[in-house]
Amino acid sequence: MLELVIQVDQSIILWVSHLVGKSAILDRIMILLASDYFIPVSISFILLYIWFMGRDFAERDKNQKATVCAAITIGIAMGFVLITNSIWRHPHPFQDMPQLLDPVTKYIFYPIHDPPFPSNSSCLTFATAAGVWQFNRKWGLILLVPAILMPLAKVYAAVYYPSDIIGGAILGILTAYFTSKIFMPALHVPVAIGVWVLRTLRVG
């Protein structure tokens, strides 16, 4: 089963890598999308926008919960990635197929050193989109666009296998579900205790 996944992964990478260098515009777009800065910063800007958005108190409250959920999900998901990275390691596509290193990976991105499974960029973008989606469906769907584009650009650059991307996406989505259904409701208890303590101290 694992060998079949590896075979499918490698054939997809080889097929996609043939596109590199064919179109200068596509390459420039992929360089921008694969960048460590463009999509993460854009997503952060969108979260900042969502925080302030809303016509009335209920809508603003929902949007602010969406932003908080996304931020907490990112933190927890990155912890899970770190743990999974230390358990399961396999080579990057440019390490399995060194012929791709110079013409593909170094041209579009750079040869990263972090373990590939699960893809941390895929986990980050999907965690954000799924975290927002739990409270705001429309913006969750909008955030799904950069969430898909960035990992695709990393596959184009032969940095990750498709299975690394899917693994990261599943981890991000599950973490968002856990955060919104279990972690955030549980947060009410320490917050309520803190508010009660502050009120008591102030009256005293």
Add this chain to the structure above:
Amino acid sequence: MGMLQLIATCNQLKGMLFIRNKPITLVLSIAAIVFAFWWFFYRDSRLDTVMRRTGLEGAEQFAVFCWTTFTALVVTLVLSSLLQMFVYRRNARGEPEERIEGAYQLRYMSWFEALREAFRRRDESDAGTRHSG
């Protein structure tokens, strides 16, 4: 700061705006965001294989983003409050239909005024608590 101006103009947070004209603010804030991205990507090659030279790692990027956002927010709030005090002089101030708290007070007043309002409310609340006690 461009992003904060865009947020302020889209959500009618007048107390946070530098320029009270919506189309001008929209154009200038989008131009500021595009320029910031252009400057970042074209000043240096951010795809350097030696990451430490021109790149940032994830944790560094997070710290830089938080710090710059905080700085931009403080600068925006102070500058817009000063503009409100000395340039606009509250001539276009509308009264809120309901008692609003939090960032949405900036629809009707500057940050300095919102702070003064918050302190006034706290003093009233303390006086009420002492009186009832």
